[in-house]
Amino acid sequence: MKTALQKVRAGLNTKLGFFALSVLLFAIKSLWAYETKFNLGATTSVQQFLLAFNTLPSAIILLGIALYFRGRLSYWLMSIINALLSTWLFANILYYREFSDFITFNVIKGSGSSSDNLGKSLAQIIHPSDFMVYADVILIIIVLLAHWIRVDMRYFKRRYAATITAIGLLLFGANLGMAYSDRSQLLTRTFDNNYIVKYLGLEFYTVYDGVKTTHNSAIKAEANKKDLAPVQRFLKQHYAGPNATYYGTLKGKNIIVLHLESFQQWLIDYKVDGKEVTPTINSLYHSSNTLAFDNFFNQVGQGKTSDAELMLEASLFGLPEGSAMSTNGTTNTFQAAPAILDQKLGYSSASFHGDVPSFWNRDNAYKSFGYQYFFSKEYYPQVKDDVLGYGMKDKLFLKDTSYYLEQLPQPFYAKLITVTNHYPYIIDKKNTDFPALKTGDNTVDPYVQTAHYLDQSVKELLDYLDKTGLRKNTVLVLYGDHYGISNNHKPAIAKVLGKKNITSYDLAMWQKVPFMINAEGLQGGINHTYGGEIDVLPTLEDLLGISSNKYLQFGQDLLSADRNQIVPFRNGDWVTPKYTKYDGKYFYTKNGKPIAKPTKAQQAKFDAIQKYVTTDLGLSDKVINGDLLRFYHLPGFKDVNKKDYTYNLKKSLKKLKQAQKDKKTSLKTENDDKSTFDDYTTDAPELKDDTTLKFPK
Known part of the structure; x- marks a missing residue:
């Protein structure tokens, strides 16, 4: 037993051993945070495995940066990187608790309502256990200062450091492949930040969000008010007036x-x-x-x-x-x-x-x-x-x-x-x-x-x-x-x-x-x-x-x-009462008969419809990608200020309660403030033995 402990300590007294310890502790800490501080919904065995596995590639790559430096500097740099990553994890834990989402660069850049609300309620948001994300950082600093682990002053070859970086990248590639096999179009559809963190980790999510934000910002920066002109002309040309009957x-x-x-x-x-x-x-x-x-x-x-x-x-x-x-x-x-x-x-x-x-x-x-x-x-x-x-x-x-x-x-x-x-x-x-x-x-x-x-x-x-x-x-x-x-x-x-x-x-x-x-x-x-x-x-x-x-x-x-x-x-195909185009093929809409060889008149009609469809979709894309509505100031319409809204549970319930007092038009208010909730009848079997529902207050 003593020999085994001696071997472990000897290994930790090498730079590679210290690096391995730092990676392991960082991975364990990250997994603990994923499981206890976020609601990532890792329900299957594959998702549970990926939740644990995705902590390793980023740790190896980021902490491995320190291996390119010599002596004590590499040790302290490893600890500093760990501390910075821990602080980012800590910040996301607090943000997630308030908003059920992860911090984006747009939130940081905008310093909008979310960060304002978070800053005002930090004391209520922080839980003592949140500081556990710094436990490994503190532990490593202590063992270094107490010389329980000696600093390995030997030169760590650059090619070894590069090999470790390559291993991290290979592991990330494997992680990405497994993630896509379990959840196709994970990055192209980007339906939920929780999914990206669950499958690929917080660090990758941050990089991904940064790239996406930079790309979107570049497109928006090039847009200007003049880009609205073709949009307005097209919509005016194709505006359909209301039906007077309705x-x-x-x-x-x-x-x-x-x-x-x-x-x-x-x-x-x-x-x-x-x-x-x-x-x-x-x-x-x-x-x-x-x-x-x-x-x-x-x-x-x-x-x-x-x-x-x-x-x-x-x-x-x-x-x-x-x-x-x-x-x-x-x-x-x-x-x-x-x-x-x-x-x-x-x-x-x-x-x-x-x-x-x-x-x-x-x-x-x-x-x-x-x-x-x-x-x-x-x-x-x-x-x-x-x-x-x-x-x-x-x-x-x-x-x-x-x-x-x-x-x-x-x-x-x-x-x-x-x-x-x-x-x-x-x-x-x-x-x-x-x-x-x-x-x-x-x-x-x-x-x-x-x-x-x-x-x-x-x-x-x-x-x-x-x-x-x-x-x-x-x-x-x-x-x-x-x-x-x-x-x-x-x-x-x-x-x-x-x-x-x-x-x-x-x-x-x-x-x-x-x-x-x-x-x-x-x-x-x-x-x-x-x-x-x-x-x-x-x-x-x-x-x-x-x-x-x-x-x-x-x-x-x-x-x-x-x-x-x-x-x-969305893919450019279309349907009209007379003709349909789908998968590049044309049909009569009423009976579905194919049009294998369109006449010149029909082809001209198809081309006109296609031009409309392509223009319609393309201009809509320009409005979104360029954020063109920020330049369109409609008389009588005030631009939405996102700072005016919060979906925080306690704040929203308080707001709803006040709104009923201010307007007095809700169904409950009109019913002498008596709830109609019991008038709702359901045969849901889940309520058969649990009929008392407790709503948040």
């Missing part, structure tokens, strides 16, 4: 947007074994008080849900790569629905989501949009088995949402983001007895089960709105954010559609998602106009009596007789 008919009503995750149009009226998959949504779709659109397409790119939200809120397309909300949501200026409705009609606004606030950078992008409240996972009580996949199960989420919905001053604009109908469409048996499809595809077959569960959740919400009387003065907006079954499942898609083979035309029509607007007294019906998610905001604005012709929005009112009915897809 203009302003919904003014002053509450708006509840039901974000139907991965919900496709073909689910409407679809039956499995004679049973309707979505009877409640079907009923809404066919209601005489519902404007339903049966040729409405998703237009998302890699940003998926975040692209759908951006189009909904600001009528701007997502970017060709990545997520605009993630890369530009923090810094860009927007003229989005929450701010427009607040400034024009005095609406309060809130978004509800039963997952972490950092997903898709919502915690920052929503401030840019002007959302007054963002009720994320931490606002909701926890019960056993309440989370499935990407957040709270819909029945629990919607029930608990009513607790806050009744407190919002009216009129309000509220977006409710459901998640249970999300890939891979897994749901526990106690929550469904609906039959699965029998295509033989394990992804497609359970899709109808989670969709049915979502439909049941919607019914419970509608029952609550009816029971409390809130629905009488509320507009329900339901939309599917993107496809649920991707084009990679062609054999199963063919079985769903009852076809032998699937064409590119079928895949184009497969991109349809529901969009419907329901309100008491609304002159409804199924509208066959062709449109997409980019058109939602102008449509709602005109219904509320807000003219959209002054805003820089790339959609057109779906009810307008002047709309051109060209639906661009």
Whole structure:
């Protein structure tokens, strides 16, 4: 035993041994912080392994810098680098505790509301255990000063130092490969900073954010007010005026947007074994008080849900790569629905989501949009088995949402983001007895089960709105954010559609998602106009009596007789009432017949449509990449100041409580300050034995 200890000490008395000790202690400390101080959601064995493994490459590379220096300097430099990295980890722990996200260079550069709020509440934020991130630094300094480890004064060859750096880089390459095998498009889609840290580590996230910030800043620095001219000309040329029959008919009503995750149009009226998959949504779709659109397409790119939200809120397309909300949501200026409705009609606004606030950078992008409240996972009580996949199960989420919905001053604009109908469409048996499809595809077959569960959740919400009387003065907006079954499942898609083979035309029509607007007294019906998610905001604005012709929005009112009915897809393909282009092939839209050899007249028409689509997408990209809305000062609209918003739990609840006193228009206030929460009935089995829900105070 003594001999073994002597060998260990002898090894530590070498520079390489001291380096190995420093790397090991740094890795252990980082893993401890990841597991206890952050909510990274490493649930699988692969993710747990990567969470531990990703601490090594950065430690080897960064601490290895000291190996290029001689004598005592290399030892102290190693300790200094460790101390600096520990301080960065410490800072992120504090920031994460307040904002559920990691520090970005934009936060540092802007010294915005987040850093201000953090500075004011440091004493409340710091936990004594946070200082454990310095434990290894202190330990190493002590053993050096006490000479328990001798400084190895021998020359450490540069080629050895370079070899260690190369080993660090190779390990990082292996880390990146394993991360991509478990989570494809990890960096190109950038949907959540938590994911990057979970798979690749805090140090890599910092470098990645720095590169991304520098690139975005360079593009924005080159942009100027003159870049707005072609955008304004194009939008003015293609503006579609409102429909006089509908203009302003919904003014002053509450708006509840039901974000139907991965919900496709073909689910409407679809039956499995004679049973309707979505009877409640079907009923809404066919209601005489519902404007339903049966040729409405998703237009998302890699940003998926975040692209759908951006189009909904600001009528701007997502970017060709990545997520605009993630890369530009923090810094860009927007003229989005929450701010427009607040400034024009005095609406309060809130978004509800039963997952972490950092997903898709919502915690920052929503401030840019002007959302007054963002009720994320931490606002909701926890019960056993309440989370499935990407957040709270819909029945629990919607029930608990009513607790806050009744407190919002009216009129309000509220977006409710459901998640249970999300890939891979897994749901526990106690929550469904609906039959699965029998295509033989394990992804497609359970899709109808989670969709049915979502439909049941919607019914419970509608029952609550009816029971409390809130629905009488509320507009329900339901939309599917993107496809649920991707084009990679062609054999199963063919079985769903009852076809032998699937064409590119079928895949184009497969991109349809529901969009419907329901309100008491609304002159409804199924509208066959062709449109997409980019058109939602102008449509709602005109219904509320807000003219959209002054805003820089790339959609057109779906009810307008002047709309051109060209639906661009993010990749440049398109659909019109007469022609469809998908995967580079042309079809007649009505019957799906291919157009193998277009006539000259047809080709000229295709070229004109393509020019419109390319220009439409390209100018929208310029608005986002150049942050052009910062140069567009619209009379009567005040730019959103992100410092005015915080989604900190205690501060938001305090603000909500004060708002009810100031305006006295919330459902709860109108009900003599008595809660209607118990009027919400759900059959969620998770509440069978736990009916007392404790909300944060």
